[in-house]
Amino acid sequence: MNGSNDAVSPSSTSDYLLLAIETSCDETSVAVVRNGREILSNVISSQIETHKQFGGVVPEIASRKHVESITIILEEALREAGVGLPDIDGVAVTQGPGLIGALLVGVVAAKSLALALDVPLIGTHHIAGHIYANHLVGDIVYPAIALVVSGGHTEIVLLEEEGKFRIIGRTRDDAVGEAYDKVARALQFPYPGGPYVDKLAQEATEEIVLPRSWLEPDSYDFSFSGLKSAVLSEINRSRMKGETPDFSALARGFQQSVIDVVTGKAIRAAKEFGAHQMLLCGGVAANRGLRERLSSLCEEAGLPLLIPPNKLCTDNAAMIAAAADLKWRRGQFSTLDLKAEPILSLEDWSV
Structure with missing residues (x-):
């Protein structure tokens, strides 16, 4: 899980952009965050209306909705941030915990981007993201x-x-x-x-x-x-x-x-x-x-x-970037055989 690919993070004095993907449950989200704290974009597509008729999240439907949305949300996040894919220095993604089918959509997308761009990949813990959402608003x-x-x-x-x-x-x-x-x-x-x-x-x-x-x-x-x-x-x-x-x-x-x-x-x-x-x-x-x-x-x-403000409390990709920054600054990158893990230990994910 803490393996490394061939890419190397920039020096501490350089600005860097992390693109983060969150698909652990029923929100498809992509964010672009500078230096782990400055949100350039944080686009979220909610599936609440889809699942409301069932009284809860239906995992298979959630996965299909992620597949339908991920490319559109990715393009919108880049556009809103005013950057292109060549500007991205690293790709972070929720590795777990979450619904396995939903997680897989994000993990496959992130691995594909990291490989195509030749940049580091960082598998990220969902709860670490929620905790470090606080780092986006204060020390x-x-x-x-x-x-x-x-x-x-x-x-x-x-x-x-x-x-x-x-x-x-x-x-x-x-x-x-x-x-x-x-x-x-x-x-x-x-x-x-x-x-x-x-x-x-x-x-x-x-x-x-x-x-x-x-x-x-x-x-x-x-x-x-x-x-x-x-x-x-x-x-x-x-x-x-x-x-x-x-x-x-x-x-x-x-x-x-x-x-x-x-x-x-x-x-x-x-x-x-x-x-x-x-x-x-x-x-x-x-x-x-x-x-x-x-x-x-x-x-x-x-x-x-x-x-955090309400928009950073619910599932979102900016919080995943904030947590992934912990690994980025230490050069702790994931390999391209990263797997989605529906039951992922927070303590084991620690830096």
């Missing part, structure tokens, strides 16, 4: 704690130094995003349901208090399956009584439970490991309630907080 101070909340991942990651990842907590069942989507379906919202639940929770005047799953006293892991079941039980209990469920109070209760647990554990981890900064990352980082609570807790703790 990361180490050691740092990253709270990763997305559709497929909920993790607390310790960054002891640049590019060194250590997972200290992860979900044992549903990720936060999955829990939001399942609860949203129960509340009769369309896919993806997270933004609808967040909005309803913000507007609610009452709250149905739901359980908090703290697990073992010293654990940084998460579990949301019981919380999802508690929401369904409240809905069924109301209907059995002939009452209309109070969806807004339920949405608020669900969101408050999630936020209490994820922010509580993240702050505790920051204190235990002496973090100098908190990073919020992943698609659910766009959740207004979560951003507000974590901001408040970090302010109380005197802990600096970095949160």
